[in-house]
Amino acid sequence: MANTAQILEVSSPTVAGPVTITTGTIATILSYFASLDWGFWIGVLIGLVGLTISFLNYISNRQFQKLKDKREAEMHLLETERKRLEIKKMSGGCDAKQD
Known part of the structure; x- marks a missing residue:
């Protein structure tokens, strides 16, 4: 024992x-x-995901805005050149200065 x-x-x-x-x-x-207060942490997680999506959307919009500005600048130059040629055509095509 x-x-x-x-x-x-x-x-x-x-x-x-x-x-x-x-x-x-x-x-x-x-x-x-x-x-743990799971509702709080789930809310924090949802907020961080939303903030991340918003930030990525902001970056994407900036890139597309740059491309849009570039296109608009090119269109403005073409439109200005077209108007200048139109005025030249209407004036008889003479750019010489008169004495």
């Missing part, structure tokens, strides 16, 4: 120690996640 009691005394801490620590750790982690 003494032998059995001694074996149980020796083996119990070696087996129960890691199991108890693992169980306690899991319970602590689960209780931490259970105590």
Whole structure:
């Protein structure tokens, strides 16, 4: 009987120690996640996703605005040149200055 009691005394801490620590750790982690305010964190996540989308949209719009400005500048130059040629044609095609 003494032998059995001694074996149980020796083996119990070696087996129960890691199991108890693992169980306690899991319970602590689960209780931490259970105590979080999930609605708040989901709201923060949605806000950050919305901010990221808005920022990427801003960058994209800037790029397209540059291209639009470039096209409009080219169209303005062409329109100005067309009007200048039209005026030259109406005046008889003479650009010489009169004395």
